[in-house]
Amino acid sequence: MRLDRRSVLTLVGASLVAPSALSQSAFAATSSTSSASSPFSERSIGSPTAPVTAIEYFSLTCTHCAYFGTVTMPKVKPTLVDTGKLRIIYRDFPLDDVALMAAQVARYLPADQYYPFIEALFASQNEWAFAPGVNYKQSIYKYAALAGMDQATYNAALADTKLRDFILNEEKMAESKYKIDATPTFIINGKIMPGAMEYPDFLAAVNAAS
Numbered sequence: 001m002r003l004d005r006r007s008v009l010t011l012v013g014a015s016l017v018a019p020s021a022l023s024q025s026a027f028a029a030t031s032s033t034s035s036a037s038s039p040f041s042e043r044s045i046g047s048p049t050a051p052v053t054a055i056e057y058f059s060l061t062c063t064h065c066a067y068f069g070t071v072t073m074p075k076v077k078p079t080l081v082d083t084g085k086l087r088i089i090y091r092d093f094p095l096d097d098v099a100l101m102a103a104q105v106a107r108y109l110p111a112d113q114y115y116p117f118i119e120a121l122f123a124s125q126n127e128w129a130f131a132p133g134v135n136y137k138q139s140i141y142k143y144a145a146l147a148g149m150d151q152a153t154y155n156a157a158l159a160d161t162k163l164r165d166f167i168l169n170e171e172k173m174a175e176s177k178y179k180i181d182a183t184p185t186f187i188i189n190g191k192i193m194p195g196a197m198e199y200p201d202f203l204a205a206v207n208a209a210s
Helices: 024-033 063-081 097-107 110-124 136-148 149-159 161-178 197-210
Strands: 043-045 052-058 086-092 185-188 191-195
Touching: 024 110, 043 110, 052 063, 052 149, 063 086, 063 110, 063 149, 063 185, 063 197, 086 097, 086 110, 086 161, 097 136, 097 149, 110 136, 185 197, 191 197
Parallel strands: 052 086
Antiparallel strands: 043 086, 052 185, 185 191
């Protein structure tokens, strides 16, 4: 189910550090030695042995997802993820073709660049997704280049129909299996919780699932 965009949130002070540069040769080497760098592999942060796992269904053009990413996550990551209490698995749920495009590009980066890249996109969402007359293809590439992606790899990401189908199929499965119809939606140790939660609410949900 596609949702209408709501009014764009003002992301006060939202300026996350851009992903560190990574050469294309390093990307190729990583891709050949680690299945985690496959565009189809799971994207997550946190320890695999964390007692709580949160699956986040999100869209890169969702203003509520951007709010969670820039307001709540800067508190969640150091207190819950980095301490080994929480693992977050990211699942694409693109609300439009622009979000799908950005999702494909994000998945073409090495796995360890995925989280910094999507957080950078959330922090600058007004610029690359909503600026009047914006050229989406060019604006997304600007951030991909900061992450070390060259033009050829970027073009390959956008042209990868198998990846596009994979993302859309995952979205359909989420709609069918979990009745996901809004972003962000979290599944915290099996409990479905929609909405961009504030930190105290998210913390309470994680503690309850522990």
